[in-house]
Amino acid sequence: MGSELRLVLIISFVSVLVFSTSSSPLPRFPRQNRARIQLFGEDRNDYQYETKYFSQQLDHFSFADLPKFSQRYLINSAHWTGASELGPIFLYCGNEGDIEWFATNSGFIWEIAPKFGALLVFPEHRYYGESMPYGSKEEAYKNATTLSYLTTEQALADFAVFVTDLKRNLSAEASPVVLFGGSYGGMLAAWMRLKYPHIAIGALASSAPILQFEDIVPPQTFYDIVSNDFKRESSSCFNTIKNSWDAIIAEGQKANGLQQLSKTFHFCRALNSTDDLSDWLDSAYSYLAMVDYPYPADFMMPLPGHPIKEVCRKIDGASSDASILERIYAGVSVYYNYTGKVGCFELDDDPHGLDGWNWQACTEMVMPMSSSQKNSMFTAYDFNYSSYKEDCWNTFRVNPRPRWVTTELGGHDIETTLKSFGSNIIFSNGLLDPWSGGSVLKNLSSTIVALVTKEGGHHLDLRPSTPEDPKWLVEQREAEIGLIQGWIRTYRLEKEAQFPLLKRSW
């Protein structure tokens, strides 16, 4: 049975989801929850905040009679210089997950708050974490009707309403707001500058692939970068992975092949299909490319520094009689079991779970993903919108609007657009990050600047500084601080010119 492996991959930033036309149409999610728990255990003590809730309109753009919902936000005012000093407000644009997870993984913002005398706020994105419409995740995720208000535009409006109200309550209407965000949160930060230029004075959009839509960048971009990340470490490693997909299928077609594969890869339960294994590996490689940080970190998983190098060392360095699949197992164990504590691996154990990013990917966040025969180490695949749409319909009973994001939020001809529209955005990207291919990698104007680091991974700059930080990372963060200082200085000078009596010690 030569079942053809044609995967439609909907890739999230914190969880790789797989729509497989040949097996389950439902998305599955790797280790996110486990990773989160580990992180909280480690980081919580470093970041002190109050948790509060803000009553939000469920639909900002209609007057349908809908119940309001509670948006959670974290706030820290320990360093704020206050409204009378025009103390800035740093707002992290919460993305597709628990806001505590993002807040505690954004050490950079916490570190620079004292220098700026900034108030920190981390509003959570609707439909994630505790910010559930209709009172609970179960109700919010019930069906396409209850999910229908999970959109980027509503989330941006949430931020605008939230911060406007916060400023009013603090009598801090004149305080400048600076936006931060990583990954989808970075896209939100950049889009806030586009859609709400009156709400914030600037945005640090880290690893924000705002161009990963429609036909703006080639659909192969993501997987080509993942593949290149492996190739640069070792071309034999790259080739081993490239050849492994056929080996997996061949093995799976044997009598007891799935059982044997389950054993080779130490799964707790027998595999149902080779697709499950391929997806599991695909996830690992994609995340490894994202978090190929230069020092040990544990954003997704506890990992060593330069984890791809480690993976390839295992793949290439296996004993000469190791099979190709044994090599692959040795490599991927670096990702899934670096601590060595995992006895056996679980595939996603909630095949019927509905995750928010899947909904978003099936409505607005349609990011075409292919993998090329030529450059990629993955199975060749051409993005097929029809089957993508069909999968979305089968999963959610919703039709995507693949052209809506570019209409609403731009993207085509971003250079002319951003140049003539706006100001004060930093697009920071590390070129190891496969999402960098869909981001802005060159300066668009004197105030819309790209900070690109060759060795950087997925929003590395937002992480806390460490003694192991390479020089280029230290310099990147210094550049970011300098630019933000410049925005605030300019803003204050303009205020001062408008209201001469306001002159202070800024």
Next chain:
Amino acid sequence: MGSELRLVLIISFVSVLVFSTSSSPLPRFPRQNRARIQLFGEDRNDYQYETKYFSQQLDHFSFADLPKFSQRYLINSAHWTGASELGPIFLYCGNEGDIEWFATNSGFIWEIAPKFGALLVFPEHRYYGESMPYGSKEEAYKNATTLSYLTTEQALADFAVFVTDLKRNLSAEASPVVLFGGSYGGMLAAWMRLKYPHIAIGALASSAPILQFEDIVPPQTFYDIVSNDFKRESSSCFNTIKNSWDAIIAEGQKANGLQQLSKTFHFCRALNSTDDLSDWLDSAYSYLAMVDYPYPADFMMPLPGHPIKEVCRKIDGASSDASILERIYAGVSVYYNYTGKVGCFELDDDPHGLDGWNWQACTEMVMPMSSSQKNSMFTAYDFNYSSYKEDCWNTFRVNPRPRWVTTELGGHDIETTLKSFGSNIIFSNGLLDPWSGGSVLKNLSSTIVALVTKEGGHHLDLRPSTPEDPKWLVEQREAEIGLIQGWIRTYRLEKEAQFPLLKRSW
């Protein structure tokens, strides 16, 4: 019965609506329909266009399962130089009424189209004219649920989707779009620059009171300007009007007073209350101030040039034994019966009609309106949000969001905002127009400019040129043409720099 006259006035740009707490809580509409028919009879032949329809999402910002609707648009491509020449697209942002009415009252755009080689499109605003969700006005206006998608944000998104699709169909993605709009349409044009900077390269926002919200301008602004317009013609005229309100109430309190008033003012049917008469007069004065054009025109009603001067001539020039109410009647007849063909006057004959602007005023477009004892010729009134809200609830079962517009579309600190955000907006205003008080009257940057004319009325610059045009009006339009030419030139130079092969004869 000393019934106190406390009116909450919701003022539209094409129809003055009156919420009277003491009488009918339902809005009433003066002559709009009749005026429209007269205009069409006169103007239709001058403007040739095709009428087409575009299928729109009812809700752009959610994925609720809603029926699409047909948005009407008018299109003229007679002068378009085409996609290959980067021929510009002039888009009029349809406002609160039949798009044919606005298109045929925007002669300026038609006149300059040949000079620019421009494609003209006039998309209609949802819920007006023929662009009715749910198939008919009756269904669309049925209740708060069906009306709930009548919002400014949805209308802006309609324009963005419409023009993006149009450009794609014409393979004219690179053609620059210039926005035009008068009054609420001008607000939409300016807001398009704020919310969709990637969709259009600039906007002529004529008589666009984007600051008439919340506490940005004093609530007395509108009626103070109306009053000043009368006072500058004649202070005795101003005083006669100022004294007439008490005279009306006094007359109404007499036995047979309402009957006598109906006779004095030539109503076809007896008045039910003096409020009805006061509202009718209030409407006339407000519109007279808006359309106090320097030559005969018939935007709202057929009127002579300088109609306020005419009104005051009648009021002041009545025979010396004329009563104050007879004077008022003589004056207001200039507005309601300049042609002399009206035998008797009808008050609004559809007290239960629900008009779209009333809904908008009761949801987002909350423009506080007061009239001051000191400067105004109207009855003193302090805007009272509680009773406004109550009227909205009684009428539509909807609660206004009075702070939403400033959150979503800015307004507070417009100077800093627009200066640091954007480019290419012309705010044109005539100071006779009572809406000018809520608009932008000074240059905010080198590309966000105010063209202010002392003698101008409500979006006079958008009207067709006439032989009687005063010099300042001719100059104003020349300045507008020059600025638009500059935007297009800059855009083309940038395109040329990006794609050197595109060099053409621009």
